[in-house]
Amino acid sequence: MKHTFDSDILKECDIRGVVDRNLGDQDAYFVGRGFGTMLRLKNKKNCLVGRDGRLSSKRLAESTISGLIDAGIDVVDGGLIPTPAVYFGVNALKIQAGLMITASHNPPEYNGFKFLTDEGSFHGEDIVNLGSICREGVFAVGEGLCSQRNIIPEYMDYLLKFLDTRLLKNLKVVWDPGNGAAGIILSSLLEKIPGDHILICGEVDGRFPNHHPDPSLPENTIMLSRKVLEEKADLGIALDGDGDRMAAVDGKGRLLYGDQLLVLFSRDYLRRFPGATVMSEVKASRFFYDEIFAMGGSPLMWKVGHTNQKAKMKEEAIGLAGETSGHFFFQENYGFDDGLFAAIKLLNFLNGEEDSLNEIVDSFPVYxxxxxxxxxxxxxxxxxxxxxxxxxxxxxxxxxxxxxxxxxxxxxxxxxxxxxxxxxxxxxxxxxxxxxxxxxxxxxxxxxxxxxxxxxxxxx
The missing domain is CATH 3.30.310.50 (Alpha-D-phosphohexomutase, C-terminal domain)
Structure with a gap:
């Protein structure tokens, strides 16, 4: 058995393509078979598999799981969950690897695969090697087992551990998961967070009927901004298609880019760790780099891409990083990007500040x-x-x-x-x-x- 992937779908950080054009069920099977082979070579025996809410994700997950099982990997099937729940499962539940079927913020016709192991990110040369194994047909052989596990309650309890309930401003917040996978947990989570919370676009729907699932673009936060203004809310929080990115709008409906939010997270972080390094990427505003320096921190510019950021963070022992796209990496969260975790950190920050988010944004220099x-x-x-x-x-x-x-x-x-x-x-x-x-x-x-x-x- 040999399989050659369309070269366009093998990306730096993941595998991603257009379903039934350059990415299909057979590709998914060999993604599982190739990844499973690489896990076996590292003496890893099990893998948590999750999927987002795209219309093609369930069938691609089934094919991927078959490939993993045929490589001798025991699969823990997490079902429909946001990507950060897979990160949580690998790190907190001591599962040796994770594979998420998702195309994140891409349009509905796309799908793909994100990977990790308990040793860290899987990207770059790893994905090249996976493609080579499939092309050469050198696969591990075995009969793995498959079991279902609902990790959402454990994941939600984990998130709530980081919520500071001593600081209560009774914030009014509008939430928009964009009909993405985070909707599977959000309504239950909001019941446990103090304040007044309003949920829009909360139903998981792989057609993304309300707007494109990329909250880093202003046109995709129009609904959120309008609802914030209508409800006279303090802020709005948006999540992307698989829940690993977060964006926010203030009470005036203004979208904050990821580098602006990273400045807010850095204010708290650098108070606790004076002089520490905070990392972002080449798209980040000069505002970010100037602000980190002014706060006594050490700003570091690095490559775009969540796996690139995670690898550098681990290599340099960096405690906080983030991208303009809304990926935020907190060392206390195993260094992984999680939109809901970042949202809780933002609520904690705002609850501890005298100024409102509007007033904070008003104080930013105008670029x-x-x-x-x-x-x-x-x-x-x-x-x-x-x-x-x-x-x-x-x-x-x-x-x-x-x-x-x-x-x-x-x-x-x-x-x-x-x-x-x-x-x-x-x-x-x-x-x-x-x-x-x-x-x-x-x-x-x-x-x-x-x-x-x-x-x-x-x-x-």
Missing amino acids: HDSGEIRVSLTSEERHRVIEELKSQLRSVGRDHTDIDGIRVSTEEGFWMLRSSNTQPHLTIRCEALTKSGLEETMNELRDLLSVAGVKKDDLW
């Missing part, structure tokens, strides 16, 4: 930001364009950071672009202190991209 711009290109074109831009910058002696794509500082801010780990586009962000500075920054990048052969019609 003019392009938001996240996406330019659709094939993987080959993305690589070529980035290398061409690097060559242009080197030829004129322009300083730049290339740890993940390109980031260039300007007089008033920065521009950056990188190849998305999960979707077929270049991700771009520009920022400056003034509107005119932002326009200059964006014009510079447009010109560079045009020289690199990107058609003007494909630009913003």
Whole structure:
């Protein structure tokens, strides 16, 4: 038995594709068989499998479980759960590995697989090796067992341990899990959190009928912002399709980007651990890096991607990290990203502050930001364009950071672009202190991209 995956679905951080176009049931079986083989080589014998609420997730999970069993792995089937519940199961329940069937924030037609072991993240070369094992057909053989386990009650109890109930502002909060997998737990969890809580888009529905399940984009938090204003709530909290990311809007309906929320988490963290390192990524605002430095901390810039952040966090013994997309990593949570855990930490922070979230956001310096711009290109074109831009910058002696794509500082801010780990586009962000500075920054990048052969019609 041999199997070759479509090369486009093997990503840096996970496996992800369009169902029944370049990702199907047979692929799912060999994902399980290949991952199970790699686990056997590491003397690991069991694996927790979860799935999100996408319409294809149940059948892909069944095929994946069959592959794991045929590799001799005992499967603990967690059913429909958010991704962080799989992370919890591996770390708190001493299960040796985890595999989640999800495409996170991608559109409904996508699906995929996230992996981990009790030794840490599984990404990069691991995914390359999984593909090689399947292509060569060198599989472990066995007869694993499969058992069902409902880990949601244990996961919910774990989350509630971190809720500080001594600080009660009686916050009014609107919650939007975006019809994603976090909806399976959220209504029960909110019953146990003090305050006034309103739930929208709470039914798990893999069609995502209300809005796209990516809360880092303003257009996907319009419903949440409107409900916050309608209810005169203190804030709103949004989660992505598989529940590992969190975003927030304040009482005025303004979306906070992940780097802004990370500043809030850092205020509490650096009070407890003065001088500590706080990590983010190449898309993060200058505001984040300036604020961490001003608070006496040590800001660190690293690669985008939850597995890249987790690996660096472990390597450097970093206690707090986060991304603009809303992945937040707390060492006290085993270093894993969990939207519900981050939401509880945000509630704790706001309960302990004299100022409201509105007042805190009002105090932020004003930066003019392009938001996240996406330019659709094939993987080959993305690589070529980035290398061409690097060559242009080197030829004129322009300083730049290339740890993940390109980031260039300007007089008033920065521009950056990188190849998305999960979707077929270049991700771009520009920022400056003034509107005119932002326009200059964006014009510079447009010109560079045009020289690199990107058609003007494909630009913003």
